[in-house]
Amino acid sequence: MTAVITGIGVTAPTGLGTDSYWEATKAGRSGITPIDRFDASGYPAQLAGQVPGFTAAEHLPSRLVPQTDRMTQLALTAGAWALEDAAYEPDAFGEYGVSVVTAASGGGVEFGHRELENLWRKGKKFVSAYQSFAWFYAVNTGQLSIRHGGRGPCGTLVTEQAGGLDAVGQARRHVRRGTPLVVTGGVDGALSPWGWVAQLSTGLVSGTGYRPFGAEADGYLPGEGGAILVLEDAESAAARGIPAYGEIAGYAATLDPRPGLDAPPGLRRAAELALADARVTPSEVDAVFADAAGVPELDRIEAQVLCGLFGPHGVPVTAPKSATGRLFGGGAALDLAAALLSLRDGVLPPTPGVERPDHPIDLVTGAARELPLRTVLVLARGHGGFNAAVVVRAHHGKGAHPWRS
Template structure:
């Protein structure tokens, strides 16, 4: 069975543009939450947001395409190019039918859509551009990436809110196993427009006091924008003497659903059992025991009930270990960014494997009680071979991904 390995990372996030900037931010463990423009912070009850610093769309996107697409697609186009550059992957050297695009989306082109709807209501139908029909759509980034680079393999968009980034990577492995040579997977978001913030505020989950998961003062999350795109390739097609850097292997994946509308239920709710089940299925899929996991990058919603559910689920999976499993959540320093957040968490996990590093739980001052787990307070060097990444999406989605150091000598069995 083909092994899916990650050879390129493209990061466009509040932690910086590019792998080097993101890695430096991880090591520094500094908050990248900044004030929102205008009166958005006061209007929507948040102190700030994770915003991509110094991003100039014209540096990454053709001018003709800028007027046809939304900010989230600009992020995806930039992240795709960064991932390919990181891997030394030239689209011109590839069979276009052997390369697929499988990105995730949660909020779509909300800024573009808001602008066009405003034009409709204030100036009439003739003020709406033809691009409204495609720029807001969830598959817009997948389509624009495919067109830009001429990729003609089977492509898709995954829409499972915050779990989408992991689902796209799980799907990428599936596509690789079906015979495709390479897949660009992951996702980005740009959910900081007034419309997008209004939608998030309506759910009652935004925090006015900051994003502090697993802390006694947790009161919700701070929104963010950006994400990551990963280049996933068939290990067998890299060749024995290929000098391509391999960040790691997608070893296991699983997804479950809570099958309930009440996503804010307390710790006794059945939803926790489905997250537990997803973790166990992902570990089983990877052929990895709980004892072998060196790091968990948690979903870390920052909502007290959700955090307690995840802690209990982690205890059920890892509580019997001989030593506590380290649990990190660096996303608290950049904001919660839908599908882009889980894609960025996967990129972070691979960097931890490559460099031997444990990131921290961002903004953790007074940890909640979590026997059998180590909520990492400060980042530190430590060998990392295997990482479990958790992600949950509004509506009951649970996804888990196991990433591990790539060992070419291992069999495909």
């Protein structure tokens, strides 16, 4: 059974909506700005990817706004756009024909921070009753399922930056087991003092900029946002007359060995397993969306994986996330959306902020590159040793997008 993507919804630091995001991404425009959501002047890092121009009341019913964290508001907005893109009609799928599987990291951190501050400063009577669920890491899945009638098997994957790919992998399992449509991907964010301190505690956040694979790389920058995707059985989509952006051809996940063991990291194994799942060889891969940690040692490991699989400068590599920051549970889902749009348009976006890679890889920099893309590998790693890989392929069956068929 073939699982295809029929809908994409994006809320990102580089654009609200898929079209805005994609135009900015192709042009290499950055959404990294000084933090203005709280006073970051006393912190060693003050830059992040912030979604601009988003007012929740313009996109959601007024009753939902006080109940939800900003990340959930962004997720609900992206989810509505993705389902609209897929021409979703709830009555067409039956009571249990729609599932929701999303990625998350810490949940509604900004909401939780605000309510805990109310508790400390004012007392328990000033804590919102919605704190009971608005902070929860599974809240995006819950709110999306309630709003759109997703009563099939639902879930949440918590593997940090790798989560967006893991969620799609789980969604594909649901489709193969008979669920015709799954809302998946991830939207995340924690741009509050509480969330910021947690990020800084890793020692991996840059104080100057996000330059993955570059000679001046000294860490990543966090951000907020992501992408919600509609994953559907190809036959179901064709029966509805809905074109597909591409198919999820392969997926795999691995875990790094614990520190102290004389064993290699698991990223290469994840890539090899995903390629095997898709029944493609490295020579058939047209491009790679890299995890691109921006941390010198992690970049070195990933560059070695790419060179080991494809040879030095063997395949075009891109990391448009340098324009958005690493988006926790939303980052890999946004990369996957970009990969699907690349397949659609035959263009690979650049890696903003990097003039020349400090590794023997063919990193796309400066300007977008037009290429005949058919098969793309997307890589992701999450803090704690999580690795994930997805192979997306242009869909040639009935219901393929007319411009890629």
